Amino acid sequence: MSTQNEITYAQAIREAMCEEMDRDKNVFLMGEDITVYRGAFGVTQEMYKQYPDRVIDTPISEAAFIGCGIGAAVEGMRPVMEIMFSDFMSVCWDMILNQAPKMHFMFGGKVSVPIVIRTPSGGGTGAAAQHSQSLEAMLCHIPGLKVIVPSTPYDAKGLLKAAIRDNNPVMFLEQKLLYRTKGMVPERDYVLPIGVADIKKIGTDCTIVTYGRMVRTCLKAAETLAAEGISCEVIDLRTLLPMDKPAIIESVKKTKHLLIVHEAVKTGGLGGEIAASIAESEAFYYLDAPIRRLAAEDPPVPFSAVLEKGVLPDEDKIAAQVRELVQ
Amino acid sequence: MNTVNEDNMNGRIPGEMPLIPYDLTGREELAEKLLRNMLLTRKFEESLQYYFSLGMIHGTMHLCIGEEAAYSGTCAALTKDDDMFATHRGHGAAISKGIDIKGMMAEIFGKATGVCKGRGGSMHIADKDVGVLGANGIVGPALALACGAAFAHKTRGENCVALAFFGDGATNEGIFHESMNLASIWNLPVLFICTNNTYGMSTHISRVMKDTDITHRAIPYAMKSFRVNGNDAIAVYETVKKAREIALAGPEPVLVVEDTYRISGHSKSDGNLYRSKEEINAWKRRDPIRYLQEVMLARGTFTQEDLDRIDRETTEAIDEAVRFAIDSPYPKLEDVYEDVYAE
Numbered sequence: 001m002s003t004q005n006e007i008t009y010a011q012a013i014r015e016a017m018c019e020e021m022d023r024d025k026n027v028f029l030m031g032e033d034i035t036v037y038r039g040a041f042g043v044t045q046e047m048y049k050q051y052p053d054r055v056i057d058t059p060i061s062e063a064a065f066i067g068c069g070i071g072a073a074v075e076g077m078r079p080v081m082e083i084m085f086s087d088f089m090s091v092c093w094d095m096i097l098n099q100a101p102k103m104h105f106m107f108g109g110k111v112s113v114p115i116v117i118r119t120p121s122g123g124g125t126g127a128a129a130q131h132s133q134s135l136e137a138m139l140c141h142i143p144g145l146k147v148i149v150p151s152t153p154y155d156a157k158g159l160l161k162a163a164i165r166d167n168n169p170v171m172f173l174e175q176k177l178l179y180r181t182k183g184m185v186p187e188r189d190y191v192l193p194i195g196v197a198d199i200k201k202i203g204t205d206c207t208i209v210t211y212g213r214m215v216r217t218c219l220k221a222a223e224t225l226a227a228e229g230i231s232c233e234v235i236d237l238r239t240l241l242p243m244d245k246p247a248i249i250e251s252v253k254k255t256k257h258l259l260i261v262h263e264a265v266k267t268g269g270l271g272g273e274i275a276a277s278i279a280e281s282e283a284f285y286y287l288d289a290p291i292r293r294l295a296a297e298d299p300p301v302p303f304s305a306v307l308e309k310g311v312l313p314d315e316d317k318i319a320a321q322v323r324e325l326v327q
Numbered sequence: 328m329n330t331v332n333e334d335n336m337n338g339r340i341p342g343e344m345p346l347i348p349y350d351l352t353g354r355e356e357l358a359e360k361l362l363r364n365m366l367l368t369r370k371f372e373e374s375l376q377y378y379f380s381l382g383m384i385h386g387t388m389h390l391c392i393g394e395e396a397a398y399s400g401t402c403a404a405l406t407k408d409d410d411m412f413a414t415h416r417g418h419g420a421a422i423s424k425g426i427d428i429k430g431m432m433a434e435i436f437g438k439a440t441g442v443c444k445g446r447g448g449s450m451h452i453a454d455k456d457v458g459v460l461g462a463n464g465i466v467g468p469a470l471a472l473a474c475g476a477a478f479a480h481k482t483r484g485e486n487c488v489a490l491a492f493f494g495d496g497a498t499n500e501g502i503f504h505e506s507m508n509l510a511s512i513w514n515l516p517v518l519f520i521c522t523n524n525t526y527g528m529s530t531h532i533s534r535v536m537k538d539t540d541i542t543h544r545a546i547p548y549a550m551k552s553f554r555v556n557g558n559d560a561i562a563v564y565e566t567v568k569k570a571r572e573i574a575l576a577g578p579e580p581v582l583v584v585e586d587t588y589r590i591s592g593h594s595k596s597d598g599n600l601y602r603s604k605e606e607i608n609a610w611k612r613r614d615p616i617r618y619l620q621e622v623m624l625a626r627g628t629f630t631q632e633d634l635d636r637i638d639r640e641t642t643e644a645i646d647e648a649v650r651f652a653i654d655s656p657y658p659k660l661e662d663v664y665e666d667v668y669a670e
Contacts, residue, residue, distance in 0.1 A: 068475040
C-alpha cells in the first residue's frame, strides 16, 4: 500500500500541478496573481519559486491570456490557466465558446487544444452576484469542451492530472468552499478517468445525483436520513461533460426515486438535462415518484448572508426533499 | 518604410499607383511566387463566385479580391514553420502560406476530401502542416492565439514567429489592445498584420476612429510599426521580411499596417450601398496583380510569354482543383461525431 496523506482540496490541486510539471516540461501555469500573491485562493502558493519560468502572472486581460494559452496548446504545450473567479469567464467567453472547443472539429482533427482552465466556482462566500455563480450548465452546452467539478481532494488531484494529460480543452471548476476541506490522498501518481461518476454512498431507497460542493452536503443529509431509516445512494458525477448517464440510470432502476441537487440556479440548470435523460431511458418505468430537482433559487446570488443561505440548497432542504419523495 | 502617400489612403478616391522601378534581378523566383499566389487567389475566388452562383456552393464566403498583394507579400516573407492565424477573409492568406489548393477547394465545396473534411468551410480553412492555423469567424481572437503560438516558439527556443492577420475593424476590439500589450510586455515574436481595407463591413474607418493611422496604435505598447502600400506585393514582402527579422532578433512584436482595398463585397449579402462605383473603379486601377505584372515587365526581367505561362499554369491549377472538388464525395453523416474530441 502506498502512503496516504490527509491534505486539503487546494493542496491536492497544487500537488497535481507540481507532479504534472515535473513529468512534462510542456506544462506551465498562467493566470492573474498566481506568483507573489500566491493565487487569489492560495492554490499556487510558492510554486513560482519552484518553477520560476513556468508559473506566469498575467495582466488583467483574460481574453488575451486565455487566447495565448490556446495558441500555445495548439503549438503542443500544455497550459494550465487560472481564471480568478468563474464569473470572469464572461470577459474571455469567445475563447471558451468559439476558439478552444471548436478548433479540433472545425479543422478536421488536425489541431488539438490540450488546455486546462481552472476556475473557482460557487457561492456561500458573501461575494454577491458577480463572484458567486455556478455556470457549469453554460459550459456543458458547448460541444468540444470537457467539464469537471471535483468534490474531494482525492478526486481533485486525480482528475486534474487526467485533465492536464487530456488532449482537449478541459474546464476544471474548483469549489471555493471546498479549498480548505481535507481528505486522504495517496502520494503515488494516479489519474482518475474523465467521464466516470463515483458512487459516494451506496443506498437502496433514493438516488441523489449531485456534484461539486453539494456532494458533501448531500452526504450529510444522507446520514440524517439513514438515522430515520431512509437509505440514500449519493452519486457524484465528477465530470459533467461528458456525463456518466449509465451510472445514474442503473442507480435509479435500483432505488426507484431520483433527486437531483445542484448549487446552480434551477432554470436551465443541469438538473433538467439529468431528469430528461432519465425520462428518456428505461429507468423511467422504474420510478415510483416524479423526479425532483433541488437547486439554487433563480434570482442572482444575493449578498446578505440571510438571503444567500436562503437561496442555496442545504442539508435540511435536501433531507426534506428526500422525505417527501420516498413517502 | 512608408511607401504610401497619405492622400491615397485617407481620401476615398485614390490616385493610380506610381510604378516603382524595382530591380528584380536575382529575385525572379520571389517575383514569380508573389504573382503566382495572387493569381491563384484571384482565380480561386472567381471560381468560388461562379460555382456559388450556380448553387453548387453552400453558405457564405468572404472574398479578398483586390487585397491579394497583402496576403501574397506577407506570407512570402514567412517560413513553413511560422504559424499564421487568418481572418474570416482567409483564402488569400491560406493559399499564400502554401495550403493545398485542391483540398481547400474541396473544403469549400463541403466535401470529405477538404482540408477540414468539410467541417470548417470557407471561414475556417486550416492546415497545421503548413502553418495555417485557421481562418476565424470571430473578429480579433487571432491576435491572442498568435501570442500563444509565439510564446511556445520562444519557450522552446525555436527560430520562428507567429503571425496574426486582422482588419482595420479589429483594431477597435478589446482583444487588440489586450494582445498588443501582452506581446509587448512578454517580448513575444509576433507579427501583427493589419490589412487595412478601410471598411469594417460597410463602416468606413473615418466613422469609427479619430486617428485613422493605425500604426499610431503601436505607440502605447512601445512597439515598432510599419505602414506599407498593401497593393504592392514587393513592398509588402520587404516590409514583412524586415519586421520578421526584428521580431526574431528582439524577440519582440511588430505591427505592420498594409493599406489595401476590398474590391469584392464584404460577403455574399453585400449590395455595395456604402461606397461609390467611382471609388471601386479607382481601386480597380490599383489592381495589385496588374501592378506586379507591370513591374515584372518594366525592366525586362520577365517577358510577356513568362507572364502568360504563369497565368496559364494558375488557371490550370484552379481548374484541376475544381474538378477534384466536384468529383470528391460528400462527408458521411454517420461520421459527424468524429473529431468533436481528440483522442
